[in-house]
Amino acid sequence: MELPLDHFRLIGVSPSATSEEILRAFQLRLDKTPNEGFTYEVLTQRSELLRFTADLLTDPESRREYENLLLNGVSGLEFSSNREVAGLILLWESGSPKEAFKISKKALQPPQTPALGSSREADLTLLAALTARDSAIQEQQLRSYSNAADFLQEGIKLLQRMGKLGEMRKELEEDLTSLLPYRILDLLSRDLNELESHKKGLSMLENLIIKRGGLEGINKSEYGNYLNQQEFEAFFQQIRPYLTVQEQIDLFLELQKRGSLEAGFLAFLSLTAIGFSRRKPEKLFEARRILKKLNLSGLDSMPLVGCLDLLLADIDQASARFSSSSDETLRDWLDNYPGNKLEAICIFCKNWLENDVLVGYRDIDLKAVDLDSWFEDREIQEFIEQLEKKSNKPSIKTNLQNQQTKNESATKDSDNILNQVDEKRLPWPGGIKREYEDLDTQENQFNEGNFKNKPIDFYKYLIEKIAELKFSFGEFLKDKDFISRSPYLIYLYAFLILFIFGISIGFVRNNFKKSFQDQVFPDKPLLTKDKNQNIDGKTIVQETKKKPSNELNSFTTEQFLNDKIQIKEITKSSPTLEDIKNLINLWLLSKSNYLAGKNEINLSKIVSNGLIGRTIEERQNDIKKEIYKEINSKIRKIDLESQTSSRIVVLVELDYLERIIKNTGEFVNETSLTPLKVKYILGFSNKSWKLVDFVSGL
Numbered sequence: 146m147e148l149p150l151d152h153f154r155l156i157g158v159s160p161s162a163t164s165e166e167i168l169r170a171f172q173l174r175l176d177k178t179p180n181e182g183f184t185y186e187v188l189t190q191r192s193e194l195l196r197f198t199a200d201l202l203t204d205p206e207s208r209r210e211y212e213n214l215l216l217n218g219v220s221g222l223e224f225s226s227n228r229e230v231a232g233l234i235l236l237w238e239s240g241s242p243k244e245a246f247k248i249s250k251k252a253l254q255p256p257q258t259p260a261l262g263s264s265r266e267a268d269l270t271l272l273a274a275l276t277a278r279d280s281a282i283q284e285q286q287l288r289s290y291s292n293a294a295d296f297l298q299e300g301i302k303l304l305q306r307m308g309k310l311g312e313m314r315k316e317l318e319e320d321l322t323s324l325l326p327y328r329i330l331d332l333l334s335r336d337l338n339e340l341e342s343h344k345k346g347l348s349m350l351e352n353l354i355i356k357r358g359g360l361e362g363i364n365k366s367e368y369g370n371y372l373n374q375q376e377f378e379a380f381f382q383q384i385r386p387y388l389t390v391q392e393q394i395d396l397f398l399e400l401q402k403r404g405s406l407e408a409g410f411l412a413f414l415s416l417t418a419i420g421f422s423r424r425k426p427e428k429l430f431e432a433r434r435i436l437k438k439l440n441l442s443g444l445d446s447m448p449l450v451g452c453l454d455l456l457l458a459d460i461d462q463a464s465a466r467f468s469s470s471s472d473e474t475l476r477d478w479l480d481n482y483p484g485n486k487l488e489a490i491c492i493f494c495k496n497w498l499e500n501d502v503l504v505g506y507r508d509i510d511l512k513a514v515d516l517d518s519w520f521e522d523r524e525i526q527e528f529i530e531q532l533e534k535k536s537n538k539p540s541i542k543t544n545l546q547n548q549q550t551k552n553e554s555a556t557k558d559s560d561n562i563l564n565q566v567d568e569k570r571l572p573w574p575g576g577i578k579r580e581y582e583d584l585d586t587q588e589n590q591f592n593e594g595n596f597k598n599k600p601i602d603f604y605k606y607l608i609e610k611i612a613e614l615k616f617s618f619g620e621f622l623k624d625k626d627f628i629s630r631s632p633y634l635i636y637l638y639a640f641l642i643l644f645i646f647g648i649s650i651g652f653v654r655n656n657f658k659k660s661f662q663d664q665v666f667p668d669k670p671l672l673t674k675d676k677n678q679n680i681d682g683k684t685i686v687q688e689t690k691k692k693p694s695n696e697l698n699s700f701t702t703e704q705f706l707n708d709k710i711q712i713k714e715i716t717k718s719s720p721t722l723e724d725i726k727n728l729i730n731l732w733l734l735s736k737s738n739y740l741a742g743k744n745e746i747n748l749s750k751i752v753s754n755g756l757i758g759r760t761i762e763e764r765q766n767d768i769k770k771e772i773y774k775e776i777n778s779k780i781r782k783i784d785l786e787s788q789t790s791s792r793i794v795v796l797v798e799l800d801y802l803e804r805i806i807k808n809t810g811e812f813v814n815e816t817s818l819t820p821l822k823v824k825y826i827l828g829f830s831n832k833s834w835k836l837v838d839f840v841s842g843l
Contacts, residue, residue, distance in 0.1 A: 146224050146226070146229045146232070147222065147223050147224075148222055148233070148236050148244075148248070149236070149241065150222050150235065150236050151215065151222065152201060152202055154239045155194065155198050156170050156171055156195060156198045156199060157173075157174060157239065160215075162202075164202070164203040167199055168199060168203060171195055171196070171198075171199035175192060175195060178191075178192075179191075179234065179238070181275055182271055183234065183268050183271060183272075184264040184267060186264055187230050187231050187264070187268045190227070190228050190231035191231040191234055191235060193228075193231075194224075194231055229252070230265060230269060230272065233245050233248055233249055233252075233272055234272060237276050237279070242276040242277075242279035243280045243283065245272065245276040246273060246280050246296065249269050249272045249273040249276060250299065252269050253269050253273060253303065253307065266307075270303070270307045270309050271310065271313075273300060273303050273304075274300055274303075274304055274313045274317065277296050277299060277300025277317065278297070278300065280293075280296040281293040281294070281296040281297045281320065281324070284296065285324070285327070288331070290324060290328045290330065291328050291331045291332055291342075293324060293327075297320055297324065301314055301317050301318055301321065323372075325353060326353070326372065326380045329346050329349050329350045329353065330384060330387075331346075332345055332346030333347070333350070333387040333388065347388075347396070350384065350396070351396060351400075354396075354405075355400075355403065357372075357377065359403060359405030359407070359408060360381070361405060361407055362374045385505040385506075386507060387507055388506070388507055389506060389507045390415055390418050390422070390506040390509055393411070393412075393415045393505075394415045394416060394419065396408075397409070397411045397412035397415060401435075406439060406440070407441075409438070409439050410436075410439060410441060410444070413435045413449075414432075414501065414502050415506075416428045416429070416431050416432035416435065417429060417432045417502050418503050418509060420432060421456065421498060421502065421503065421514075421519065422503060422509050424525060426457060426525055426528045426529070429453045429456060429457060433453050436449060436450060437450070445471050445472050445475075447467065447469045447470040448470050448475060448497075449497070450466050451463040451464075451465075451467045451470075451490065452490075452493070452498075454466060455490055455494050456519065457532065458529045460487060464486060464487070464490065467479055467486075467493075494516070495514045495516060498514045499513065499514050712731065712748060712750050712751060713750075713751075714751060714833035715728060715834040716832055716834075718790065718829075720793070722783055722795070725793065725795055728751050728827075728836060729780065729783075729795075731748070731751065732752055733776075733778050736760055737774075737775075737777070739760060739764060740760070740764055740773065741773050741774060741775050742764075742773045746760060750833070750835075751833075753828070753830075753836065753837040755838075756837060756838060756839075771807060772808065772813060773805075773806055773808065774803060775803070775804040775806060776801075776802070776803045776804075777801075778800065778801045778821075779799065779800045780797055780798070781799065781800055781820055782797070782820075783795055783798075784797075790829065791828060791829045792826070792827070792828055793827040793828075794824060794825070795824070795825050795827075796823075797822070797824075797825055798823075799821045799822075800820065801816075801817070801818040802815070802817050802818075803815070803816045803817075822841075823841045824839060824840040825838075825839045826838045826840075
């Protein structure tokens with residue numbers, strides 16, 4: 146028999162080894178005799194082969210002749226029949242267990258089958274078991290787990306056929322069992338074109354989970370010694386990204402039928418994923434039906450069902466679901482959200498889809514969720530319209546048409562009021578943390594009573610200007626001919642924007658009131674920019690000197706009225722506290738002068754239009770009451786509370802003095818607060834930082 150082995154490998158030295166190195170290796174090999182249970186006869190033959198090789202390689206002439214044979218292409222060594230098993234043992238020891246196993250397996254099969262009960266049969270059977278195990282170990286090191294399992298299975302079958310080495314066979318079976326998760330990973334991670342391998346991996350995965358007693362591992366005895374629940378969960382998380390969304394749906398639904406509640410919840414997530422990613426809203430109904438039937442301890446399903454309601458354009462139902470949540474933290478967040486509730490629900494839904502639903506699938510690769518595209522999809526619109534007809538509910542379209550009949554006059558254009566997004570973490574039911582996006586504070590809240598009472602043609606305005614407004618996540622509506630595709634889309638967007646951008650109502654109403662009041666109510670004469678202009682007998686310069694609290698970072702009323710202060714935008718990504726302090730100081734001084742009737746506000750570069758609009762409304766109310774305010778404020782302390790790339794929050798302590806005076810000069814009231822604590826919020830918009838809101842009296 147010729148074996149793929151040369152004398153250098155047989156004794157375990159390199160071809161350049163010296164005679165001393167060869168003799169030393171020879172002695173080590175003699176001393177390190179395999180003790181796995183081989184017969185004395187085969188071990189003696191092994192020693193003779195080692196001695197023969199050592200003599201050949203240490204004799205210069207014999208070695209030279211052998212090296213010439215190797216150079217001429219001779220490979221392998223011939224062994225007589227009585228030394229074949231010893232040669233196979235040396236081949237195994239040289240690091241070639243795969244070759245040794247294949248030859249041993251062949252030698253145990255007819256017509257080469259040794260005599261029953263002979264020492265040759267015993268030695269070959271033992272060698273086959275040992276080489277099968279070591280071959281599997283080599284394949285595992287190469288991450289070829291399926292090949293490793295094949296070697297173990299062949300070794301087990303061989304031992305079963307020979308009826309020997311029961312303990313060794315049991316060890317191989319345990320090795321094969323422990324290898325199962327890796328085999329599944331190997332088969333499923335291959336290219337999808339290898340259909341048979343992928344199908345085999347799926348079948349093995351399902352059988353593994355069923356034998357364990359579902360994803361929960363109810364059958365503790367099955368695989369309990371090597372694959373506990375924690376290890377299985379880690380393995381399963383590694384497996385999921387190699388399964389398509391439909392494969393996961395089929396797997397989880399089957400496991401749910403067998404009583405696995407966790408599989409039911411994963412089926413709900415998978416159905417939601419395929420419904421949203423493939424634009425199949427009917428799958429959302431199936432997902433909702435599964436979730437309602439689940440009885441998972443600690444699961445607050447209300448906000449999850451609310452997200453499905455939102456995707457199906459059932460705004461009222463979605464809001465009711467969130468309000469019914471058992472999570473107090475979530476309800477507090479919704480109640481205290483600076484914008485309207487629909488905006489908060491949209492943010493929650495978007496982040497839930499991105500972080501929990503659309504992850505872990507081989508055929509879904511959505512890095513960001515776009516609710517715009519969902520509602521723009523024609524199939525989604527048609528499905529929702531059919532749903533509304535079946536349920537006999539008034540559609541969003543009908544609601545807006547009814548609202549349109551209440552509007553009688555047009556409005557002016559409004560500026561972009563969507564503030565920048567800030568990332569926070571929202572406590573999730575069960576203690577799991579999930580991120581949500583927090584939009585900066587909107588300037589005015591939607592007031593249904595005001596909307597009903599003020600005749601503003603808001604709906605017409607939305608139709609004309611809809612391309613200029615942003616949806617709740619800051620993406621412009623880029624499709625210019627979307628209105629022509631479906632009239633329903635107009636109403637859908639109008640309804641959403643109606644809730645999310647309620648501030649535009651207040652802004653438009655302010656402009657309407659101002660233009661109306663300018664015609665009806667004559668304002669008291671405004672002060673000019675003459676620095677000697679009198680205020681009740683005192684010049685502005687004198688009044689400023691008398692009240693040092695107006696000395697805000699060297700900004701004085703005189704300088705401001707003479708336009709000597711240049712309003713500079715903050716464009717750097719990370720402004721200093723001094724930069725923020727200067728911006729707030731300029732806002733305080735400008736606001737003070739405006740409410741005193743001294744000048745107009747022209748801070749659109751550093752202050753949001755909504756905040757300016759609120760100040761204008763306050764002044765218009767004062768004009769109506771025939772009063773003006775003298776406000777003196779000075780920053781005592783400023784601290785940074787939080788900062789992201791799009792949002793900065795600072796806490797400020799002010800010395801604050803406010804006097805209310807009638808236009809006739811009669812003193813009305815005075816308010817002094819020392820200190821007044823105020824939280825100022827800045828947002829990054831159009832490549833610069835702007836003051837977007839403040840909260841007083843913290």
